[in-house]
Amino acid sequence: MNHPQAAAAFLKDQARASWHDETLWYVRDKRDAASKRLPEWEDLRTLASDIKEHTLSQLDYYLEKFEEKALENGIQVYWAKDAAEHNQIVLQILQSKECKALVKSKSILTEECHLNPFLEKNGIAVVDSDLGERIVQFLNQPPSHIVLPAIHLKKKEIAELFHEKLGTEKGNEDPKYLTDAARIHLREKFLSAKVAITGVNFGIAETGEFVVCTNEGNADMGVHLADVHIACMGIEKIIPRRKDLGVFLRLLARSATGQSITTYSSHFRSPRKGKEIHLILVDNGRTAQLSRSNYRSSLKCIRCGACMNTCPIYRRSGGFSYGSTVPGPIGSILSPGLDVKKYSTLPFASTLCGSCTDVCPVKINIHEQLYAWRQEITQAQGWSGKELSIKLAKGIFTSPLAYRVSGKILRAALKSLPHSLIYHPLNAWGKGRDLPQPPASTFSEWYQKNRL
Amino acid sequence: MPPHVGLFIPCYMDQFYPQVALASLELLEKLGCKVSYPIGQTCCGQPLANAGYERDTLTLAKHFVTLFKEVDYIVAPTGSCVLHVKSHFPELKGMEAELEKTQAKIYELTEFLTDILQLTSIKGKFPHKVGFHASCHGLRGLRLSSSSELQEPTFHKAKLLLDQLEGLEWVPLSRPDECCGFGGTFAVSEEALSICMGKDRILDHERNGTEILTGVDMSCLMHLQGIGSRSGSKLRYLHLAEILNQALS
Numbered sequence: 001m002n003h004p005q006a007a008a009a010f011l012k013d014q015a016r017a018s019w020h021d022e023t024l025w026y027v028r029d030k031r032d033a034a035s036k037r038l039p040e041w042e043d044l045r046t047l048a049s050d051i052k053e054h055t056l057s058q059l060d061y062y063l064e065k066f067e068e069k070a071l072e073n074g075i076q077v078y079w080a081k082d083a084a085e086h087n088q089i090v091l092q093i094l095q096s097k098e099c100k101a102l103v104k105s106k107s108i109l110t111e112e113c114h115l116n117p118f119l120e121k122n123g124i125a126v127v128d129s130d131l132g133e134r135i136v137q138f139l140n141q142p143p144s145h146i147v148l149p150a151i152h153l154k155k156k157e158i159a160e161l162f163h164e165k166l167g168t169e170k171g172n173e174d175p176k177y178l179t180d181a182a183r184i185h186l187r188e189k190f191l192s193a194k195v196a197i198t199g200v201n202f203g204i205a206e207t208g209e210f211v212v213c214t215n216e217g218n219a220d221m222g223v224h225l226a227d228v229h230i231a232c233m234g235i236e237k238i239i240p241r242r243k244d245l246g247v248f249l250r251l252l253a254r255s256a257t258g259q260s261i262t263t264y265s266s267h268f269r270s271p272r273k274g275k276e277i278h279l280i281l282v283d284n285g286r287t288a289q290l291s292r293s294n295y296r297s298s299l300k301c302i303r304c305g306a307c308m309n310t311c312p313i314y315r316r317s318g319g320f321s322y323g324s325t326v327p328g329p330i331g332s333i334l335s336p337g338l339d340v341k342k343y344s345t346l347p348f349a350s351t352l353c354g355s356c357t358d359v360c361p362v363k364i365n366i367h368e369q370l371y372a373w374r375q376e377i378t379q380a381q382g383w384s385g386k387e388l389s390i391k392l393a394k395g396i397f398t399s400p401l402a403y404r405v406s407g408k409i410l411r412a413a414l415k416s417l418p419h420s421l422i423y424h425p426l427n428a429w430g431k432g433r434d435l436p437q438p439p440a441s442t443f444s445e446w447y448q449k450n451r452l
Numbered sequence: 453m454p455p456h457v458g459l460f461i462p463c464y465m466d467q468f469y470p471q472v473a474l475a476s477l478e479l480l481e482k483l484g485c486k487v488s489y490p491i492g493q494t495c496c497g498q499p500l501a502n503a504g505y506e507r508d509t510l511t512l513a514k515h516f517v518t519l520f521k522e523v524d525y526i527v528a529p530t531g532s533c534v535l536h537v538k539s540h541f542p543e544l545k546g547m548e549a550e551l552e553k554t555q556a557k558i559y560e561l562t563e564f565l566t567d568i569l570q571l572t573s574i575k576g577k578f579p580h581k582v583g584f585h586a587s588c589h590g591l592r593g594l595r596l597s598s599s600s601e602l603q604e605p606t607f608h609k610a611k612l613l614l615d616q617l618e619g620l621e622w623v624p625l626s627r628p629d630e631c632c633g634f635g636g637t638f639a640v641s642e643e644a645l646s647i648c649m650g651k652d653r654i655l656d657h658e659r660n661g662t663e664i665l666t667g668v669d670m671s672c673l674m675h676l677q678g679i680g681s682r683s684g685s686k687l688r689y690l691h692l693a694e695i696l697n698q699a700l701s
Contacts, residue, residue, distance in 0.1 A: 003642070004643070007644055008644035011645065018652075025627070032600065038603070313642075349642060349645075351588065351635025353588035355631070374503065374504030375504050376504075377504055378503070407467045431647075432646075432682060433678030433681075434681040435678065436468045439470050441470065443461055443474060444489075446474065447477075448491065
């Protein structure tokens with residue numbers, strides 16, 4: 001995966017890239033307005049961050065407490081150390097129920113575990129019931145954003161897709177019309193599914209219940225119609241008490257979309273009579289991340305997506321340019337923890353502008369973690385070309401004399417070299433920018449001549 | 453006794469923008485400071501560190517700390533290099549106390565003018581429409597102004613200074629604190645994105661009527677000016693030190 005190449009490809013269609021930027025900026029604007037309506041916004045962020053820090057510092061305790069309470073409530077609890085174990089557990093449950101088709105509401109964790117292709121390979125049909133996810137599923141694409149999975153697509157493209165897949169009128173782009181068509185299509189899937197899978201936004205250790213947030217009510221629709229509910233939860237989703245929940249629900253909706261509250265925040269505590277709830281607690285690299293002191297606080301993330309909407313890079317390169325399940329700034333600090341080689345360009349896909357850190361509702365110092373990853377990646381890999389030029393720069397900068405000489409040579413070169421050589425295609429600076437006019441002398445030369 | 457200021461000039465500014473360094477020197481002198489420019493300055497190491505080579509900046513950092521040992525304040529017409537000295541200088545074994553002193557006495561130029569010299573009535577004229585580029589490291593690193601993401605009282609150190617100039621019209625922007633896409637090595641490693649971000653910033657200024665684009669980091673302005681010049685944009689670029697120094701003369 002190479003972010004610069006993917007970004008350059010995305011930017012080839014400038015009008016589209018600009019539309020993508022504006023679309024996500026609109027969401028960021030809504031988030032600003034919503035957060036600014038709460039005088040206590042910064043206090044909420046601090047509180048949420050503190051609660052998460054505390055929970056992560058005693059994660060083992062809270063997880064065991066959560067499991068104990070969940071078992072008391074009649075929930076069946078499983079532990080999965082990685083994606084493969086998680087997928088296997090899901091498959092076993094499905095096989096024991098002789099289930100061949102299921103509905104699934106939005107769950108980034110199941111994307112991370114690549115559950116859909118695994119189940120399909122095992123003969124089980126999965127229907128993503130979130131509208132955006134259903135759209136990208138039709139296209140055989142992963143979500144390009146964790147909250148807005150189909151944000152990279154235009155209305156026109158969705159109209160064409162629905163015409164082909166759902167038989168809607170050709171050329172009818174009316175959002176209400178298209179949504180109604182999706183609703184009818186999904187209704188049929190909901191009614192026939194015996195098993196529903198959901199993600200988990202918050203697990204409450206004190207009560208053993210868990211909370212799932214959706215705007216479409218699709219998690220509830222799926223779960224209420226099915227006999228078996230399988231909930232897949234990352235182990236970092238724990239919060240200690242039910243009274244902590246309000247802090248996060250207030251931050252989550254405002255940060256994600258600028259809403260005051262997510263439309264449905266559904267609590268699941270005990271299975272209804274004759275029904276089952278299976279809860280899978282998944283590690284998949286989280287314990288390893290917890291052990292890395294520079295990056296452990298990335299586990300505070302509540303997956304609101306605000307860092308994506310604010311990121312000037314994400315907005316102009318699209319979610320797919322990251323090539324990781326979680327794109328954007330938060331993805332760029334989480335993904336190298338899973339595979340540092342594969343995701344080595346991601347921490348460099350940033351100007352370290354820090355907007356992600358300021359927008360984050362749980363105060364993750366994202367841009368500082370990007371900086372920290374860079375230090376580790378260069379050490380681990382030694383990029384030859386870059387390494388060389390850096391060493392060269394180091395050689396120049398550490399010696400005042402060499403620095404003066406090389407500066408002079410450079411300035412002289414800019415004056416005398418032909419335009420075509422300075423703006424060689426390999427010269428990435430000169431491709432889209434002119435170079436500054438070289439002055440007659442440096443400030444340092446002027447100072448020594450005139451002031452000393 | 454006037455404060456003794458050591459002027460720190462970023463390497464690219466020394467090489468390409470000596471007029472900005474000179475403006476900073478003259479400005480501080482006009483404001484009554486005793487200014488010296490220690491000879492032998494090199495790069496602070498920021499480009500290396502941000503590219504992932506902080507471990508290679510040890511010698512540069514030691515050199516820097518030693519060079520500015522004697523002055524009361526270190527002042528630099530750059531936000532990003534100052535942030536680097538403050539936050540990303542590597543651990544200097546055996547020089548911990550000196551490092552701490554250096555980090556405590558270094559100021560970006562505008563914050564030195566507003567926080568230390570506490571300028572509130574600059575006598576000067578600058579009858580132009582000025583658009584300000586808030587460089588990210590100054591903005592969110594040094595907190596030179598409030599950030600649009602946070603819920604905090606609005607403040608802006610550069611605006612505090614520019615508003616004192618007669619005739620200056622401050623240009624409000626649609627996105628007042630979005631990154632220009634310079635980002636050091638990012639400018640070449642993510643060239644396509646970097647250019648796109650720069651173009652978007654220039655467009656925001658043009659649409660809102662900026663005549664002169666200013667800021668506290670010449671590196672961002674160099675990037676923007678390079679893009680603007682290539683595309684035939686009419687914007688003019690001046691570092692904030694140049695505006696203040698011109699206005700005061």
